[in-house]
Amino acid sequence: MDHFNYQDGVLCAEDVSLESLAQAHGTPLYVYSRATLERHWKAFDDALGNHPHLVCYAVKANSSLAVLNVLARLGAGFDIVSGGELERVLRAGGDPGRVVFSGVGKQVGEMRRALEVGIRCFNVESVAELERLNREAGALGMIAPVSIRVNPDVDAGTHPYISTGLKENKFGVDVEDALDLYRQAAALPHLKVAGLDCHIGSQLTSLEPFVDALRRVILLTRALQAEGIQLEHLDLGGGLGIRYQNETPPSPRDYAQAMLAELKDTGYEILLEPGRAIAGNAGVLVTRVEYLKPTRHKDFAIVDAAMNDLIRPALYDAWMDILPVRPRSAESREYDVVGPVCETGDFLGKGRSLVLEQGDLLAVRSAGAYGYVMSSNYNTRARAAEVMVEGEKAHVITRRETLEDLLARETVLPE
Numbered sequence: 001m002d003h004f005n006y007q008d009g010v011l012c013a014e015d016v017s018l019e020s021l022a023q024a025h026g027t028p029l030y031v032y033s034r035a036t037l038e039r040h041w042k043a044f045d046d047a048l049g050n051h052p053h054l055v056c057y058a059v060k061a062n063s064s065l066a067v068l069n070v071l072a073r074l075g076a077g078f079d080i081v082s083g084g085e086l087e088r089v090l091r092a093g094g095d096p097g098r099v100v101f102s103g104v105g106k107q108v109g110e111m112r113r114a115l116e117v118g119i120r121c122f123n124v125e126s127v128a129e130l131e132r133l134n135r136e137a138g139a140l141g142m143i144a145p146v147s148i149r150v151n152p153d154v155d156a157g158t159h160p161y162i163s164t165g166l167k168e169n170k171f172g173v174d175v176e177d178a179l180d181l182y183r184q185a186a187a188l189p190h191l192k193v194a195g196l197d198c199h200i201g202s203q204l205t206s207l208e209p210f211v212d213a214l215r216r217v218i219l220l221t222r223a224l225q226a227e228g229i230q231l232e233h234l235d236l237g238g239g240l241g242i243r244y245q246n247e248t249p250p251s252p253r254d255y256a257q258a259m260l261a262e263l264k265d266t267g268y269e270i271l272l273e274p275g276r277a278i279a280g281n282a283g284v285l286v287t288r289v290e291y292l293k294p295t296r297h298k299d300f301a302i303v304d305a306a307m308n309d310l311i312r313p314a315l316y317d318a319w320m321d322i323l324p325v326r327p328r329s330a331e332s333r334e335y336d337v338v339g340p341v342c343e344t345g346d347f348l349g350k351g352r353s354l355v356l357e358q359g360d361l362l363a364v365r366s367a368g369a370y371g372y373v374m375s376s377n378y379n380t381r382a383r384a385a386e387v388m389v390e391g392e393k394a395h396v397i398t399r400r401e402t403l404e405d406l407l408a409r410e411t412v413l414p415e
């Protein structure tokens with residue numbers, strides 16, 4: 001059951017029409033469905049069944065406090081990549097004992113804070129980071145739990161900008177070097193080897209790369225065992241894709257079953273870090289048509305959302321579905337749906353078949369992940385508001401930024 005549906009001719013999020021939300025809160029407006037978010041997290045949690053596991057939502061996908069809070073209430077873990085994301089998780093009521101910390105550039109202050117609040121594990125990505133973490137944990141008189149993030153050199157078959165598991169990528173350590181790094185970790189006094197981590201990319205739509213990566217990881221766990229290095233968990237990262245257009249990604253259940261089949265009875269606790277698969281299809285971006293601009297070459301629909309609100313089409317040439325909030329019955333035309341920003345790359349969709357009039361509302365689907373979090377103030381555009389719907393209720397979870405908010409941090413030089 002999808003929670004974004006047409007009811008009485010108007011697109012709704014759960015039981016609230018997007019028209020009424022746009023009326024009440026203006027556009028561009030991000031709208032999320034609580035029920036969808038919950039269903040998606042539970043799909044991963046259920047898929048792993050009785051196998052010991054923790055589903056650590058990747059905060060980067062959508063870090064709004066309300067989103068994190070909804071998931072925290074379900075007992076979610078969280079995958080963070082910065083001190084800022086850690087503070088968000090804490091403020092949203094997340095359990096620091098269920099937080100894993102990923103990322104190639106962890107700073108001293110971020111490590112200290114994470115040690116102080118007692119996170120579950122640091123996913124370490126280099127020798128230099130291992131040494132820094134050992135030093136910082138020592139200074140606090142603590143032992144830091146670590147996984148080494150292994151780069152298994154598999155092609156995730158996704159966009160090159162979001163592929164992370166190839167040798168030439170900055171992420172993780174080569175699988176050939178991992179054993180040595182584990183030996184170093186095991187020998188350092190303020191570290192405790194807790195697990196092994198692997199994440200090969202985002203928006204994966206087939207199981208093969210996941211399975212390939214896991215096989216390489218399992219070989220490594222055997223080598224570690226042979227050396228007496230004990231692991232408690234395997235963190236398989238995130239990356240499961242969603243349907244934007246006509247992709248047919250595996251379901252969380254198929255994915256989990258494929259992983260469990262490889263793991264057989266190895267007994268490790270499984271950690272997952274899904275982001276997009278939980279938040280992506282739990283949100284839409286609502287925008288209003290400001291102008292229709294027919295030219296000799298094509299028709300443009302100029303809308304009030306732009307690349308600063310949703311950069312995925314501009315950055316990755318990503319195709320995202322664009323639906324009329326209240327469909328009209330007339331002959332459709334092909335529109336390039338573009339924003340007001342002064343860049344040719346500022347488009348939300350090209351060649352979309354739509355029936356439009358000035359003032360109409362459109363909804364960009366699958367915008368719940370890597371949407372608002374990647375927004376900017378380019379062209380001095382204030383950030384959109386975010387609303388969470390539950391049933392017939394809608395809550396503003398992030399108020400629209402004002403120009404005053406935006407300018408308040410700046411100053412001109414003194415006379």
Ligand SMILES: Cc1ncc(COP(=O)(O)O)c(C=O)c1O
Nearest residue numbers: 058102202238239273274275276
């Ligand atoms: C280490 C790590 N974990 C999890 C994720 C979440 O990925 P996705 O949103 O594709 O599930 C990412 C982003 O690709 C990541 O870099």
Ligand SMILES: N[C@@H](CCCC[NH3+])C(=O)O
Nearest residue numbers: 060162202203312369370
């Ligand atoms: N921002 C990317 C995903 C990045 C994944 C983070 N490692 C996207 O929108 O597809």
